[in-house]
Amino acid sequence: MILGAVAALLFVLPLIGLVIRVPWPDLGTYLADPRVLDALWLSLVCSLGATVVCLVFGIPLAWLQVRVSFPGRGLLRAITTLPVVLPPVVGGVALLLVFGRKGFVGEPLYNLTGISLPFTTAGTILAEAFVAMPFLILTIGGALQSMDTRLEDAARTLSASRWTVFWRVTLPTIRPSLIAGTVLCWARALGEFGATITFAGNFPGRTQTLPLAVYVALETDTAAAITLSMVMLAISLGVLIGLRRHWFGVQ
Amino acid sequence: MRRALLRWTGLMALVVVSAVGASGCSSAGAGGAGGTKVTVLAAASLTEPFNAIKDEFTKQHPALTVEVSYGSSSALASQITNGAEADVFASADQANMAKVTGGDLVAGAVEVFARNTMAIVVPTGNPRGIRELKDLTGAGLRISLGAPPVPVGKAAREGFAKAGLRVPAATEEPDVKAVVSRVALGEADAGIAWVTDVRATKQGVELVEIPAGHNVVSDYPIVRLAAGKNGHGATALIEFIRSKSGQDILRRYGFQTI
Amino acid sequence: MTLRADVKITNGTFDLDAHLEIEPGKVVAIVGPNGAGKSTMLSALAGLKRLRDGRISIDDLVLDCPSERVFLPPERRPIGVVFQSLLLFPHLSAVDNVAFGLRCNHVKRLPAREQAAEWLGRVGLSGLEDRKPSQLSGGQAQRVALARALATHPKMLLLDEPLSALDASTRSEVRRDLKNGLASFDGVQVIVTHDPAEAMALADHLVVMEDGRVVQTGTSKEVAARPRSSYVATFVGVNLFAGHARGGRVMLDDGGVLFAAAAADGRVFAKVHPRHVTVHRLSPDGSARNSWRGTVRGMDDEGEVVRVVIDGEQSIVAELTWSAVAELGLATGVEVWASAKATEVECYPA
Numbered sequence: 036m037i038l039g040a041v042a043a044l045l046f047v048l049p050l051i052g053l054v055i056r057v058p059w060p061d062l063g064t065y066l067a068d069p070r071v072l073d074a075l076w077l078s079l080v081c082s083l084g085a086t087v088v089c090l091v092f093g094i095p096l097a098w099l100q101v102r103v104s105f106p107g108r109g110l111l112r113a114i115t116t117l118p119v120v121l122p123p124v125v126g127g128v129a130l131l132l133v134f135g136r137k138g139f140v141g142e143p144l145y146n147l148t149g150i151s152l153p154f155t156t157a158g159t160i161l162a163e164a165f166v167a168m169p170f171l172i173l174t175i176g177g178a179l180q181s182m183d184t185r186l187e188d189a190a191r192t193l194s195a196s197r198w199t200v201f202w203r204v205t206l207p208t209i210r211p212s213l214i215a216g217t218v219l220c221w222a223r224a225l226g227e228f229g230a231t232i233t234f235a236g237n238f239p240g241r242t243q244t245l246p247l248a249v250y251v252a253l254e255t256d257t258a259a260a261i262t263l264s265m266v267m268l269a270i271s272l273g274v275l276i277g278l279r280r281h282w283f284g285v286q
Numbered sequence: 287m288r289r290a291l292l293r294w295t296g297l298m299a300l301v302v303v304s305a306v307g308a309s310g311c312s313s314a315g316a317g318g319a320g321g322t323k324v325t326v327l328a329a330a331s332l333t334e335p336f337n338a339i340k341d342e343f344t345k346q347h348p349a350l351t352v353e354v355s356y357g358s359s360s361a362l363a364s365q366i367t368n369g370a371e372a373d374v375f376a377s378a379d380q381a382n383m384a385k386v387t388g389g390d391l392v393a394g395a396v397e398v399f400a401r402n403t404m405a406i407v408v409p410t411g412n413p414r415g416i417r418e419l420k421d422l423t424g425a426g427l428r429i430s431l432g433a434p435p436v437p438v439g440k441a442a443r444e445g446f447a448k449a450g451l452r453v454p455a456a457t458e459e460p461d462v463k464a465v466v467s468r469v470a471l472g473e474a475d476a477g478i479a480w481v482t483d484v485r486a487t488k489q490g491v492e493l494v495e496i497p498a499g500h501n502v503v504s505d506y507p508i509v510r511l512a513a514g515k516n517g518h519g520a521t522a523l524i525e526f527i528r529s530k531s532g533q534d535i536l537r538r539y540g541f542q543t544i
Numbered sequence: 545m546t547l548r549a550d551v552k553i554t555n556g557t558f559d560l561d562a563h564l565e566i567e568p569g570k571v572v573a574i575v576g577p578n579g580a581g582k583s584t585m586l587s588a589l590a591g592l593k594r595l596r597d598g599r600i601s602i603d604d605l606v607l608d609c610p611s612e613r614v615f616l617p618p619e620r621r622p623i624g625v626v627f628q629s630l631l632l633f634p635h636l637s638a639v640d641n642v643a644f645g646l647r648c649n650h651v652k653r654l655p656a657r658e659q660a661a662e663w664l665g666r667v668g669l670s671g672l673e674d675r676k677p678s679q680l681s682g683g684q685a686q687r688v689a690l691a692r693a694l695a696t697h698p699k700m701l702l703l704d705e706p707l708s709a710l711d712a713s714t715r716s717e718v719r720r721d722l723k724n725g726l727a728s729f730d731g732v733q734v735i736v737t738h739d740p741a742e743a744m745a746l747a748d749h750l751v752v753m754e755d756g757r758v759v760q761t762g763t764s765k766e767v768a769a770r771p772r773s774s775y776v777a778t779f780v781g782v783n784l785f786a787g788h789a790r791g792g793r794v795m796l797d798d799g800g801v802l803f804a805a806a807a808a809d810g811r812v813f814a815k816v817h818p819r820h821v822t823v824h825r826l827s828p829d830g831s832a833r834n835s836w837r838g839t840v841r842g843m844d845d846e847g848e849v850v851r852v853v854i855d856g857e858q859s860i861v862a863e864l865t866w867s868a869v870a871e872l873g874l875a876t877g878v879e880v881w882a883s884a885k886a887t888e889v890e891c892y893p894a
Contacts, residue, residue, distance in 0.1 A: 131471055131473065136473050137471065137472035137473075153457075154456040154457050154473070183631075185627065185629070185631055188590075188592050189625065189633075190633070190648075191592075191618040192590055192592075192618045192623055192693075193644050193648055193696065194645055194648040195645075199648055203644070207633070207635040207636075208634070208635065232464075236430075236459070237458050237460060238458050247460075253361075254460065255360065255435035256435070
């Protein structure tokens with residue numbers, strides 16, 4: 036119990052540290068700063084965008100990794116989990132080497148279409164998705180693995196196509212994990228810093244999300260950095276508490 | 287980009303060093319007046335010359351050892367104001383130095399020991415043929431600058447103002463090493479960085495000089511810290527840095543000397 | 545609408561090779577001990593397992609035939625399945641569970657729900673349309689599962705251990721409901737069960753399987769009267785022997801000889817009803833031609849009578865009255881002789 040309390044302190048104390056240093060009287064001024072609003076808006080857009088990308092591509096990937104057996108499946112599973120342990124900065128460098136203007140995908144893409152991902156909002160979304168998707172894949176993969184596949188068999192005997200089975204049986208069955216995975220994925224995307232700044236750069240209104248704004252603000256104005264951090268904390272804490280209740284209710 | 291990584295590890299190391307240093311210093315101090323170790327907090331842009339200075343200085347003062355932690359000047363300044371026990375602080379600008387000189391944190395006068403100037407950094411071979419600041423306004427160019435609060439970003443904008451130019455940035459990097467690595471990796475076509483940082487980058491970039499009229503000079507101040515346990519060693523080190531041997535080393539790495 | 549199934553599946557060391565032919569309107573139960581291959585058989589009929597060889601068809605519609613390279617996946621087979629654990633969709637209400645198959649067959653949302661509600665009414669669940677499966681009793685869930693399987697008007701209805709999910713108290717009631725429900729269905733009906741009582745109660749026709757092979761088919765009465773497997777013999781409670789008959793003697797497969805009054809020569813099953821087995825404490829010297837020495841292994845109270853299991857060179861069950869048990873002083877471990885007259889041994893060709 037004491038050890039648990041110590042662990043709890045590890046999380047609670049830094050939060051208190053931030054809260055007591057917030058310049059409450061000037062809060063309004065900081066929050067009304069258009070650069071803060073830009074960063075906040077961009078953070079929401081990018082984290083939600085990345086979450087959508089993760090859902091669209093991550094769910095099929097999780098399904099593939101659990102339900103289809105193919106050579107190298109174990110290796111693919113390990114690789115798709117890599118961003119969880121990889122320092123995000125390294126992930127950002129790796130993305131640059133592939134999708135950068137000199138990258139082996141990015142260069143032909145740029146030459147053909149003039150599109151280059153670094154320094155764009157799309158690049159930020161890609162970097163966030165890269166780092167956040169494993170959380171979705173791990174959660175959903177686990178649920179797919181442990182779910183009763185005979186429910187899917189039952190649906191098939193009722194003339195359901197594979198697609199219908201997936202939408203109307205598989206997804207609803209793993210709904211709690213789907214919600215949990217989506218929230219984890221979104222939270223990770225919202226807080227993403229290393230891969231984003233490395234791959235997409237830092238430009239207000241375009242690629243400067245809140246964590247990047249916090250980092251730059253730390254160079255000059257600690258109070259501003261703390262205020263921005265509090266904004267992020269408030270948003271994520273609110274969403275996590277709200278959804279936690281929801282998904283524990285389901286389970 | 288490896289340099290940026292180094293800097294990250296440097297920051298982490300600093301945190302560890304200051305923690306260990308805080309506990310270790312008391313026992314070292316018990317050994318005698320001053321002790322033998324000089325702890326230095328230095329701006330990341332001083333990494334190469336200060337490593338060389340450390341070697342040369344300890345050759346001349348075999349009784350002393352020097353330990354340098356590199357980091358961004360602002361991070362170091364906040365370390366000091368939060369109680370880090372170090373003997374010397376070498377900042378890359380006056381603004382961050384000013385953060386520590388207000389109270390009783392320093393022991394001794396602030397002295398400028400080197401200067402850095404801006405340069406345009408371009409990929410090796412200068413493929414876009416950039417010769418002066420005005421060329422940076424060309425259409426379709428992707429320019430990497432420091433963020434406005436960062437010294438190199440502030441300086442670049444001052445320089446543009448002097449030249450009467452408006453240069454849109456593609457990215458505003460949090461530090462000068464990142465500005466250079468953008469160019470080195472080919473993501474940006476050009477950037478504005480300190481001469482020393484361009485010189486220190488081993489691969490992929492070269493510099494285009496900016497004439498004195500549009501250039502911005504950054505003063506590097508140094509000071510002895512009150513929290514340090516080795517005042518004698520700190521004074522000796524600062525003296526060495528300002529001596530001819532110290533200045534020669536700084537010049538070798540692209541700094542302008544006093 | 546006749547099901548013809550020639551099922552050959554190899555799964556590791558298990559080999560299933562069984563033939564079925566089932567007329568519509570008749571309820572057929574595939575019955576056998578665990579591991580006999582019943583569930584594999586059902587999976588093959590449903591399309592959840594592919595044949596290695598053979599052929600499954602309903603009339604002209606070929607469901608699976610490796611040699612013709614035909615395989616219809618489950619979603620394209622005209623079937624309805626009631627699974628062992630029912631497998632109702634937990635996130636859908638009763639009516640939406642029943643409407644699921646209709647929706648998959650492109651029935652519009654509203655008509656599908658109307659038809660589903662009708663089906664629920666037919667199985668006596670009006671008013672429970674909006675209940676989730678977790679809010680239904682075992683018997684109610686069973687009826688929803690049946691309605692769901694029937695709602696798409698399948699040509700073949702498959703039921704896998706349809707009563708095993710229920711507790712004993714509701715089982716007989718649900719069994720009656722199920723029998724009524726099945727009576728109204730005119731397609732091919734196959735029940736898989738390990739419980740012969742359930743099979744005989746629900747089905748007109750039994751297919752007994754053992755070790756991946758069909759060992760006996762026939763009506764409940766036929767199967768009970770002339771068991772051809774120890775599994776059925778144990779269930780109907782008779783002593784069954786297999787052997788080779790010649791001139792009134794049956795040379796048993798596991799050694800020993802059985803005297804039978806009217807045995808045609810050839811391979812035979814020999815049946816002795818327990819009530820015709822007499823038990824003695826000493827070696828009998830009466831008219832009985834067959835006698836075995838053994839030890840009482842167990843005694844089952846059957847109400848009026850006691851079934852005494854005797855283990856020796858042969859395992860024999862005898863049916864005695866309570867007073868006989870008392871007089872003989874029978875108890876587990878007591879050494880006894882069992883005997884049967886040759887005229888009480890009924891033989892029929894294997």
